[in-house]
Amino acid sequence: MSTGARPRILYLLTDELSRLLVRGQLGFLQGEGFEVTVASRWAAPDQPADGWDEGVDLRHLPFRREPAVLDDLRALRATVALIREVRPDIVNASTPKAGLIGMMAAWLCRVPVRVYVVRGLRVETARGLKRALLWSLERVALACASRVIFNSRSLLRTAERQRLIRPGRGEVLGAGSGNGIDVTRFDENTVSTAEARIELGLAPDIPVIGFVGRLTNDKGVADLVHAFNMVLETGLDLQLLLVGGFEQGDPLSNDVRAEIESHPRICHVGWLADPTAAYRAMDLLAFPSYREGLPNVPIEAQLCGVPVVGYAATGTVDAVKHPQGLVPVGHVAGLAGKIRCCLEGKHPAADELRDWVIEKFDRTRVWNELASNYRQWLDSTGKTRLSAARSKTKS
Known part of the structure; x- marks a missing residue:
């Protein structure tokens, strides 16, 4: 829990593979003065910090990758409860299931900055009734978000062409990507x-x-x-x-x-x-x-x-x-x-x-742009000052 004026960010991810999508980003944001909590199905209640080394608060949410109406309703209820407990200034949700449920819950809880990171569109290759359902669910997630980041410009154009989002509402970080690439990752490997x-x-x-x-x-x-x-x-x-x-x-x-x-x-x-x-x-x-x-x-x-x-x-x-x-x-x-x-x-x-x-995908550039955006979005809502006021009230 925050004891100072650090803005709180809640990241919502579906499962274990999803954590690779934000690897390194969370620790960077902690170092930039944000207080980060991550919630995922992968975070087992009895091992809440297993596999994470970025100093973040890790919580469990019962997300399921595939459609399951009753389980999804339970996950929505659990997400709302978590948001009310953590009281984040920003919710960042990505991957289809966490994105939909996370944006709905953040909107219901009136989180000031609700960031939906669109990493792909399943509706693009779906057909018939499945396509109609996926299109409707994607529209709900996008409508609940206050800010929408697309992973690439072609993905943004596709969403606009599919009439999922109106032109000018979505944005792309740099040349694209929600997390960038560690460009030093393979430097020390000398295997032939x-x-x-x-x-x-x-x-x-x-x-x-x-x-x-x-x-x-x-x-x-x-x-x-x-x-x-x-x-x-x-x-x-x-x-x-x-x-x-x-x-x-x-x-x-x-x-x-x-x-x-x-x-x-x-x-x-x-x-x-x-x-x-x-x-x-x-x-x-x-x-x-x-x-x-x-x-x-x-x-x-x-x-x-x-x-x-x-x-x-x-x-x-x-x-x-x-x-x-x-x-x-x-x-x-x-x-x-x-x-x-x-x-x-x-x-x-x-x-x-x-x-x-x-040149295009160095992750430090993406992270710096994202942190700058978070501060600007919070400033536009006045919630950075509210975070400080909230902390002073608690003390």
Whole structure:
């Protein structure tokens, strides 16, 4: 609890993977004079600080990633109770479930600054009744927010085109991203390509196409497997490295999953706590996602000097230096062609890719801009003075 005039921020995230979206940001804000609390499903009540080293107050909320009406109502009630206890000046909510429930709860509690960080739009690839439902829920979350940050300019344009938000209401931090990239993350790693491949169970002397992410349809994994086989049929000898896990939401077909598990040239290693070896092992990253907000994986790959090919999807177009490596969404033959061209050496230099990432996505720039925005938004409501007054009253 605050004992001085430090403004309070409550971050709402859905689950364990979501914490990676704000890694480092919370400790930075603490150092900038904010008092930060984080609430997530991942924070178990009996181990409230497990896995966090940023000096923040960690709370549990019963969010579920997939739709569940009764559970979602319980989560809304619990979120309202938490907000009334913490009394934040700012609520920052992201990821679909925490974003919707968090913005509704913050609006009900009249939190002065309600920040919704839009990291992607599921409505973009949905169809029929599901699309209508997702569109309506997204509209509710956006309407409850006082400030809306989009992870990329293409995502903002998509939201405006879908009539989710009126032009001029959304904003983007810098070149994009809700957290930026630690541009020093891979500096000290000296593992060679051959060593990284052997560590991951790959042949050291055969080219590697890599993918990092959830193994779902929306991520284009089925298309990638198809494109990989098309390239193999041309006579090129290569391997496909898949880093990530299968998921029940938007699952791959049984046939595709069986092929991943049995194909002699596909290496599936599951999730890696540190993807450095995976990037070192790759000749190129294939990223055929159907929709994104601003994907970190292509940015990290380029920081390691790895070229990227994929689909010209929302978000991805902002995360890749050379759009010539991207093809229209769903164009599997085009994806196979780009993979072949890249393996033949037609790609930008590694130093060029690294320099571009450092210039555009250094996380310290994103954090400083966000902290500055928080102060301006609080000043515009007068709540920085109210925080001080509240603390003096309590003392």
